[in-house]
Amino acid sequence: MTSAAPLPESLEPEPSVATALFGDRIDLARAFTNDLARRGEELGLIGPLELPRLWTRHVVNSALLAALLRPGRVGDIGSGAGLPGLVLAIARPDVDFVLIEPMERRVAWLNEQKSLLSLDNVEVVRARAEEAQLSPWLDQATARAVTALSKLIPLVAPLMKSGGELVFLKGASVEAELAAATKVIRKHRLTDVEIVMLGEDLDTEPTRVFRATVD
Numbered sequence: 001m002t003s004a005a006p007l008p009e010s011l012e013p014e015p016s017v018a019t020a021l022f023g024d025r026i027d028l029a030r031a032f033t034n035d036l037a038r039r040g041e042e043l044g045l046i047g048p049l050e051l052p053r054l055w056t057r058h059v060v061n062s063a064l065l066a067a068l069l070r071p072g073r074v075g076d077i078g079s080g081a082g083l084p085g086l087v088l089a090i091a092r093p094d095v096d097f098v099l100i101e102p103m104e105r106r107v108a109w110l111n112e113q114k115s116l117l118s119l120d121n122v123e124v125v126r127a128r129a130e131e132a133q134l135s136p137w138l139d140q141a142t143a144r145a146v147t148a149l150s151k152l153i154p155l156v157a158p159l160m161k162s163g164g165e166l167v168f169l170k171g172a173s174v175e176a177e178l179a180a181a182t183k184v185i186r187k188h189r190l191t192d193v194e195i196v197m198l199g200e201d202l203d204t205e206p207t208r209v210f211r212a213t214v215d
């Protein structure tokens, strides 16, 4: 086993941002991020260019979504390295998470982190979303960097309870994705469709979220 120095502190978010997002669970977030920095590239979880921006672009971006979560059962579709699923499970111990991920190596990483960080609020399911057998269904679903809305909504809507909510982290292309998803949104009877900006009140890059209710 190789040991490596922890990430330099300069790569961490401003203390005010870290406290706002993680409170007294910042050490867990730090342990997760440092482990991802050490082993993520070797395990095929992150590219080498992501290392210096793990906190800013990935961990903080994921944690911003915590503000929209309610106590209940939240599914994270295509968790990969645990973004946003593991980060949110750290930030919101009052919420139960199901991380849905098909790739064996990524599932092994997710299970290992669940155990290392003692995240009792995490269940890992190895499946593609369209094949996942969930019981009960989800109160909310998250996803980040999985696929465009026109493909993502049909994968996730069948996993939701009636009245459940989709809260997908999205980039600058969200308006175009939304326009291309009009038919799918109607077909799956989504209501209260909106784009929410998160993080504008913090000293960090804000993020866009697609939010909608499944009838």
Ligand SMILES: C[S@@+](CC[C@H](N)C(=O)[O-])C[C@H]1O[C@@H](n2cnc3c(N)ncnc32)[C@H](O)[C@@H]1O
Pocket (backbone or CB within 6 Å): 077, 078, 079, 080, 081, 082, 083, 084, 100, 101, 102, 103, 106, 127, 128, 129, 130, 143, 144, 145, 146, 155
């Ligand atoms: C580009 S990665 C993004 C991972 C992570 N969400 C992030 O933001 O870094 C996409 C992930 O979605 C997973 N994925 C692809 N198709 C999927 C599907 N149909 N159901 C569930 N997960 C899927 C892939 O295995 C991969 O881990």
